[in-house]
Amino acid sequence: MAIKLRIPHGKSSKGNKRGFRDPVLRFALTVFACGALIFVGFFSYFYVKYDRIIEQRFRGPVFANSARIFAAPTTVSVGEKAELQTIAAALRHAGYTDKTGVSSMGGYHLAGSSIEIEPGPSSYHSPEPATIRVREGRIESISGNGGAQLEAYELEPQMITSFSEGEQRAKREVVKYNEIPKVLVDAVLAIEDRRFFEHNGINFVRFVEGAWVDVTRQRYQQGGSTLTMQLSRGFFLTPQRTIKRKLTEMLIAIELEQKFSKQQIFEIYANWVPLGQRGSFASAALPRPRAPISGKM
Numbered sequence: 283m284a285i286k287l288r289i290p291h292g293k294s295s296k297g298n299k300r301g302f303r304d305p306v307l308r309f310a311l312t313v314f315a316c317g318a319l320i321f322v323g324f325f326s327y328f329y330v331k332y333d334r335i336i337e338q339r340f341r342g343p344v345f346a347n348s349a350r351i352f353a354a355p356t357t358v359s360v361g362e363k364a365e366l367q368t369i370a371a372a373l374r375h376a377g378y379t380d381k382t383g384v385s386s387m388g389g390y391h392l393a394g395s396s397i398e399i400e401p402g403p404s405s406y407h408s409p410e411p412a413t414i415r416v417r418e419g420r421i422e423s424i425s426g427n428g429g430a431q432l433e434a435y436e437l438e439p440q441m442i443t444s445f446s447e448g449e450q451r452a453k454r455e456v457v458k459y460n461e462i463p464k465v466l467v468d469a470v471l472a473i474e475d476r477r478f479f480e481h482n483g484i485n486f487v488r489f490v491e492g493a494w495v496d497v498t499r500q501r502y503q504q505g506g507s508t509l510t511m512q513l514s515r516g517f518f519l520t521p522q523r524t525i526k527r528k529l530t531e532m533l534i535a536i537e538l539e540q541k542f543s544k545q546q547i548f549e550i551y552a553n554w555v556p557l558g559q560r561g562s563f564a565s566a567a568l569p570r571p572r573a574p575i576s577g578k579m
Contacts (some may be wrong), residue, residue, distance in 0.1 A: 332518075332534050336541065339517060344456075344550060352406055355439040358414065360432075364421050366397050369414065369437065375569065376438035388438060395422075399437075406439050416546065447498045459549040466557075467548065479544050483510045483535035509551050510535040516554065 299448055356372060370390060375466070377387035386404040390397055396415040412435050413423045424432040464565075471478050477485050489506035507515070514534035519527055538547060 301460050328530075328533060329537070332530075335518065336534065336537055340541075344553075351442045352439040355407070357434050357436050358421055358424070359434040360421050360424055360487040362421055363419055364414075364416055365419065366392060366395070366414075366416050369397055372437055372440075377404075378402075378438060378439050383484055386458075391393055399435075401438065406441075407436070409436055409438075456553050457549075458554075459545040462549070462552055466552070470509075470548075470552070470557075474512075478509050478548070481508060483508060483539035484532050507531070508535065511549055513538065513551055513554070515548065 346541060358369065373388070373390050374380075377385055379385040379387075379389050380391065381389055386402045387400040388400055388405050390399050395417060396413055398411070398413050400411045401409055410426050412432065413425045414435065415424075424435050426435075475485065477488070485506070485508050488508075491506070511531050513573050514531045515521075515527075518534055519531060542550075
């Protein structure tokens with residue numbers, strides 16, 4: 283006796299067709315598709331909008347130029363009394379470092395009874411390099427390029443003060459990332475953004491933790507902003523605290539992370555945020571955004 287097996291392929295196929303013909307499922311899929319298209323459209327529009335604004339803001343110098351006032355340069359001459367340590371101190375006060383190539387102002391190197399001076403690209407009057415030799419408390423010789431003997435040499439003048447836009451009194455020296463001490467980088471990241479070199483502009487873990495504390499304690503004191511989000515807010519947005527502004531801040535932060543390296547972002551941050559006080563000057567002055575954006579989306 284032969285037994286015939288019946289495989290319900292047809293029934294399964296009909297069941298699937300009936301599922302797709304279900305009006306509730308079709309309505310849900312249509313709503314989802316329309317919502318996805320609207321989201322993509324809005325995201326693309328604002329992404330392109332802020333991309334153009336970022337390009338315009340960072341096309342030129344990030345920080346405003348300022349008019350600088352310098353003291354008269356100190357001139358050293360052959361035969362006059364001088365000490366190498368005094369010359370080195372004057373160069374340090376003018377922004378030179380004891381290693382050539384580290385500071386854009388210039389560098390110097392003490393070697394025995396002489397000091398080698400190498401002005402940098404940011405030097406006030408860009409004098410030629412020189413080697414000053416001192417013997418028994420007096421300048422014995424001054425040699426310039428190619429060993430040419432000089433009778434006198436002007437040291438780098440010290441900046442007295444400067445005025446930025448709006449006659450705001452300021453002293454600004456923009457530094458590169460490799461000029462920032464590592465201990466300062468570690469200190470800033472430990473306080474502001476420990477996962478700076480790991481996230482893509484938004485630290486979602488810290489953001490959720492801050493939001494939870496704010497909601498449960500009813501006090502908006504927890505910060506969830508990364509360094510990149512702080513730059514987004516400071517350079518492009520108003521201080522108002524709204525959900526729309528926060529979303530805009532996050533979008534700009536993602537775009538900044540795509541346009542610049544982590545080192546470049548930290549470099550801008552270090553030159554922008556106040557890090558202390560020196561006399562009547564803050565260590566960094568807040569830039570004035572050229573075209574602030576409202577938090578409206």
